[in-house]
Amino acid sequence: MSVLWKVERYLRQTGMAETKFGRLALNDSRLVRDLRGGREPGARTAARIEAFINAGVPQ
Template sequence: MLLRKVEQFLARHDMPATKFGRLAAHDPRFVLDLRMGRIPRDATEQRTLRWMDEYECDPRSALLPRDLETKGFCYAV
């Protein structure tokens, strides 16, 4: 279930739901809509899962301060 995996990801990375939605799905309400029962298309679910995997595999993501708002930009670390 996508919502369960997203909630675990948010807790593990101490990331707000709206930031996750902007970065992973380009929709700040994505997680909020999932919590309200939204069922994403298969392609959206696969893209979101792939984004979470890539985020966790990227060593730079661990170095970014958690309160830094990236606004979609990549910062050299």
């Protein structure tokens, strides 16, 4: 399962805006747009994204 697919599923399930997700996960508001545009995250970045998703919705 690709990182983008996991991000898209998370956004659908939580209703979080893509820019907010990027800011909270990596301090990069363009993250989701860049992933949709073909950006391939490195192993560390992918791990940080997955850790954010696994942690759940921040309060």
